Amino acid sequence: MTSTSTWGRWCAEHPRTIDLALTILVLLATWTAHRIALDGNDTREVTVVGVLVTAIAAATIVFRRRYPFSALAVAVLLGVLMIALSAPPNAGTGSAAMVCLYYVASTSDRRRTFFAAASTVSSLMLVTIFLGVGNNLLQEALGLLAWLLMASFAxxxxxxxxxxxxxxxxxxxxxxxxREDEARHRVVEERMRIARDLHDVVAHHIALVNLQVGVASHLIGKDPEKATTALRGVEETSKAALDEIRATVGVLRDAQDGDRSMKPAPGLSDLPALVDQFVSAGMEIEVRAVGSLRPLGPAVDLTAYRIIQEALVNASKHALPGAVTVSLSYEAEVLVLSVENSGTAVPSTSPPGYGLLGMKERAQAMGGEVSAGFRADGGFRVDAQLPLVSVSSGSEREES
Structure with a gap:
């Protein structure tokens, strides 16, 4: 800490001491100025009235913090009185007014400072010129003007x-x-991204395991070979789920190691494999594509894949067996996709999940939208529109 800052802090902590010191300095300055005037053949003697008025003028400095304009007005009036009465020691009578004017200028706005300075300067100068006693009144007035202006400017x-x-x-x-708000915002976004990723990975594989176990349970007494195949699928699916969760946790724990072990993010090119997994578990799925197939940006490609994946998971969990149709339409500027199932909805006793919310959040991040609802015939339909060029500036890779 510098000596300047230490001194400034000490002054701020001891205002009364500073005011008392300034009062004493003003009294000394006034008395010194009078002695100099006596050396210059000023024959006026010190009077009780002069000393009393000078002391009161100096005392206004103590009250300038609480009543700045009042203290300045009193100091100016006493200075005018000293000059008008020619009551020594009147040399240096503007010192108290100068200190009060400095404080007013340092704490008030420009308009009030200008008014206070103009009033102080005009009052003391005019009284000095027209009512003062001495041979150098103009010189004294100009000196007083210089000191008062210097105080106001300072x-x-x-x-x-x-x-x-x-x-x-x-x-x-x-x-x-x-910066703190931005950091919190990024933390929230990252938590939501991680929650979506974990939900997509875990929900997908658990849904497949549930389907495969159901198939195995149904066939174990009728066709043990097919039941064994379904159970083998459960083993493979659960192993894949563990691998993906392990990879995701590894990325979160160590970004560098995660980058080396990270798999490419899935996209619509992986849609046939995704559909095969659900078909092998007993679902009936048809995929339809309309328009000219074209490569998509990684973010849009991933978002389309995840929306279809979640829609198939919901169809497997919340609907009785029925045909599921996945439609892809490549239009001029958007990719329109829909997943609809003809099965009747199954009442669920579990609390609502985050699948639909995650789909909507993913689509909105790309500048698209998702809608979902029951069909008139009892099925369920998910519709999404995604721009072919993503508006998101995020990373083009996703940690699996």
Whole structure:
């Protein structure tokens, strides 16, 4: 810490001590100025009235913090009185007014500072010129003008400097608050992304395991060979689920190791394999594509895959067996996809999940939209529109 900042803090912590010191300095300055005037053949003697008025003028400094304009007005009036009565020691009677004017200028706005300075300067100068006693009245008036202007300009500069520092500090606080808000926002977004990824991975594989176990349970007494095949599928699916969860946790724990072990993000090119998994578990799925197939951006490609994946998972969990149709339509600027099943919805006793919410969040991040609802014939339908060029500026790879 510098000596300047230490001194400034000490002054701020001991205002009464500073005011008392300034009062004593003003009294000494006034008395010194009078002695100099005596050396210059000023024959006036010190009077009780002069000493009393000078002391009261100096005492206004103590009250300038609480009553700045009142203290200045009293100091100016006493100075005018000293000059008008020619009551020594009147040399240096503007000292108290100068200190009060400095404080007013350092704490008030420009308009009030200008008014206070103009009133102080005009009052003391006019009284000095027209009512003062001596041979150098114009010189004294100009000297008084210089000191008062210097006090007002110094106070205004201190006020401007203080306002500048406060604005700099406020901007720094605002910038820090914005950085904290941005950091919190990024943390929330990352948590939501991780939640979506874990939900997609776990829900998909658990749904397949549930289907395969159901098939095995149904066939174990009728066709043990097919039941064994279904159970083998359960083993493979659960192993794949564990591998993907392990990879995701590894990415979260160590980004560098995660990058080396990370698999490419899935896309619509993996749709046949995804459909085969559900078909092998007993679902009936038809895929339809309309329009010219074209390569998609990694983010849009992944989002389309995840939406279809979640829709198939929901169809496997919440609907009785029925045909599921996956439709893809490549239009000029958007990819339109839908997943609809003809099975009757099965009442669920479990609390609502986050699958539909995750689909909507993924689509919105790409600048698209998702809608879902029951069909008139009792089935369920999920519709999505995704721009062929993603508006998201995020990473083009996803950690599996």
């Amino acid at each position: 106070g205004a500069e201190v006020r401007s400097r203080r306002a500048y520092l406060e604005s700099v500090e406020a901007r720094a606080v605002q910038a820090e608050r914005m």
